[in-house]
Amino acid sequence: MTSEGATEPKGYRALLPMLLSYAASGGSLVISSAAQLLTFAILARWLGVDEFSVFVAMTAVANIAVHLCGLGSMECLVRRVARDRTIYPVMLGHNIILTVASGTVLVLVGAFILPFFFSLSPDRVTNIAMVTVMLVTNIVLVRLIVLAEQIFIAHSDFASANAVVVGFAVARTVAAALACIVFSVSTVAAWVVWQFVCHLLVAMVCLHVLKRLGRPRYAIVGEELPQGLYFAIPFILRALxxxxxxxxxxxxxxxxxxxxxxxxxxxxxxxxxxxxxxxxxxxxxxxxxxxxxxxxxxxxxxxxxxxxxxxxxxxxxxxxxxxxxxxxxxxxxxxxxxxxxxxxxxxxxxxxxxxxxxxxxxxxxxxxxxxxxxxxxxxxxxxxxxxxxxxxxxxxxxxxxxxxxxxxxxxxxxxxxxxxxxxxxxxxxxxxxxxxxxx
Structure with missing residues (x-):
């Protein structure tokens, strides 16, 4: 247990490791931001105004839903594992259960409602399928990839966390460039398939790398459920x-x-x-x-x-x-x-x-x-x-x-x-x- 005497190093020399870590962390996010902006620009040009507006609208809905996925469980993983590494298996299992359960509900609800407002294909069944794939991609797979980043942060492994951020952003840019510039993708329905494959590959790589930290122990940590909701709800409201x-x-x-x-x-x-x-x-x-x-x-x-x-x-x-x-x-x-x-x-x-x-x-x-x-x-x-x-x-x-x-x-x-x-x-x-x- 942390004592009241807990302190941190003082002085400029003690700040040097933190400054170096920030340079790496900040650099990774800058690269990620630049890659995201380039991806955004490629899609805006090749999809055209009408298709791009549909993509932006559906992405906005997913951006709200993704904060519900997992019910805020990632924060408690970072907070508690940062204090006690031995609790990691339980907190990982807690995250996986809540992410899969809430993600499934969000995708099913979205797949039922959104096809009434967005048309990715004139065929009704195909439209529902494409909407579902896009929701799985932008809610469940995104949440799993972000979870990998947060796990590394909880273990103070900022190099791996930065690699996840940069790798994910670059992968999306490469996917957009290949889809739009090389293969002339010009509809949201076609881009959804490329986006799903890209996210799935990144998620699989993250899960493979995370194996070295240990296997999950599946259990719900009851006292963290309200804490997680307190953490998630502000982000949902902010997205709104x-x-x-x-x-x-x-x-x-x-x-x-x-x-x-x-x-x-x-x-x-x-x-x-x-x-x-x-x-x-x-x-x-x-x-x-x-x-x-x-x-x-x-x-x-x-x-x-x-x-x-x-x-x-x-x-x-x-x-x-x-x-x-x-x-x-x-x-x-x-x-x-x-x-x-x-x-x-x-x-x-x-x-x-x-x-x-x-x-x-x-x-x-x-x-x-x-x-x-x-x-x-x-x-x-x-x-x-x-x-x-x-x-x-x-x-x-x-x-x-x-x-x-x-x-x-x-x-x-x-x-x-x-x-x-x-x-x-x-x-x-x-x-x-x-x-x-x-x-």
């Missing part, structure tokens, strides 16, 4: 918020504005990866330090805050400067793209700031308050984004982004500091209690 503005814009503005805005949003998500690289590196250590109280990790979290802010500003500046290049990738028809990207790129700074606080709450096991902050922020944000996008598109949409993320900074850090203070006071009472009893 991220699509509210796109949905409303598609009803009140032109296809070009919607398309350019969606690409700008993808650029914002890509720029945030530089901050995510830091958070994923810090999480296991924060989990160990905060085991005896969140106040033990305060100094570490404040240092991470400073680093995340600098990284966020640097990412925003880089995206701002590179924005004029994007029309060469996506096509000249994206008239509003550069303007949208340059206006949205600065959102990554408040996003980086509040993400540090919620990651620290998660690492310390405070998932209920973390879920409350992210969940309420997402619900309120979805409403504000939808209203602003309807009332004054697209200016209102852009303004709502900054209002939402700034409010999240205030809420997240307010909750974080509250629990730091509460844990410190609780520790002080425990120290005084023996003395009072002796008196």
């Amino acid at each position: 918020r991220q699509n509210a503005d796109l949905l409303v814009l598609s009803l009140v503005t032109t296809a070009e504005l919607v398309s350019s805005y969606s690409v700008a949003r993808r650029m914002l998500e890509s720029s945030y990866l530089s901050v995510e690289a830091l958070n994923r590196l810090i999480y296991p250590g924060s989990a160990r330090l905060s085991a005896a109280g969140l106040h033990h990790a305060l100094d570490r979290v404040l240092r991470v805050l400073a680093a995340a802010t600098v990284i966020g500003v640097a990412a925003a500046v880089a995206v701002f400067l590179l924005a004029p290049v994007l029309p060469y990738l996506f096509g000249s028809e994206y008239v509003s793209l550069v303007g949208f990207v340059r206006l949205l790129c600065w959102v990554v700074v408040p996003l980086a700031i509040w993400s540090v606080a919620v990651e620290a709450l998660g690492a310390s096991g405070y998932h209920a308050p973390r879920a409350a902050v992210m969940g309420l922020g997402s619900v309120a944000g979805a409403g504000l984004a939808a209203w602003a996008s309807w009332y004054a598109p697209p200016t209102g949409t852009l303004i709502s982004f900054y209002v939402i993320e700034t409010a999240m900074v205030v809420a997240a850090w307010g909750v974080f500091l509250h629990f730091v203070r509460r844990d410190r006071e609780s520790a002080a009472r425990q120290v005084l209690a023996p003395g009072e009893a002796g008196a």
Whole structure:
């Protein structure tokens, strides 16, 4: 059990290994982001506007569902295995059971509902089959591949985690290039098959590599079920918020504005990866330090805050400067793209700031308050984004982004500091209690 005296190394020399790990982790995510952007561009050009819009819409649905798959079980694996490696077999079995069970339900529900809204083939049976394959690919297989990455992070094997991230991104880019450029794939139905084969091969490689860490012990860890849900629900709500503005814009503005805005949003998500690289590196250590109280990790979290802010500003500046290049990738028809990207790129700074606080709450096991902050922020944000996008598109949409993320900074850090203070006071009472009893 971690003691209250748990500390981390101090000084610049002690930071060197972490900086090297961040460089590797950040580099892997940058490469992954670039590969994803290239994949996105290839599909946008070769599928065409109509087919690509269907692909984006179905992918958006899958992106929401994938957060439900596994019911948040990956977080407890990282948190608990980082503290105690011997619990890995049980936590792996817990993850596999929940991932397979929830993934099966999500695919079946989606296969029943989505064919009424999306047509990948004029034949009804073929359409259902293609929708099902796409859901299996983008929900179950994606979740298994991400699980492999998180397992390596839980074991502090960041090199292998980075290899999963980069390998997966590069594999998708190669698949898109082969399908579209070499074999002239121009429909979503044809691309679904290529995408499924690509994801399946990557998942099989990940499972093969993971064998060296040990076999799973199949059991449900009951106390982690609510923790997992607390962890997953905010991401589900956030995914809903991220699509509210796109949905409303598609009803009140032109296809070009919607398309350019969606690409700008993808650029914002890509720029945030530089901050995510830091958070994923810090999480296991924060989990160990905060085991005896969140106040033990305060100094570490404040240092991470400073680093995340600098990284966020640097990412925003880089995206701002590179924005004029994007029309060469996506096509000249994206008239509003550069303007949208340059206006949205600065959102990554408040996003980086509040993400540090919620990651620290998660690492310390405070998932209920973390879920409350992210969940309420997402619900309120979805409403504000939808209203602003309807009332004054697209200016209102852009303004709502900054209002939402700034409010999240205030809420997240307010909750974080509250629990730091509460844990410190609780520790002080425990120290005084023996003395009072002796008196």
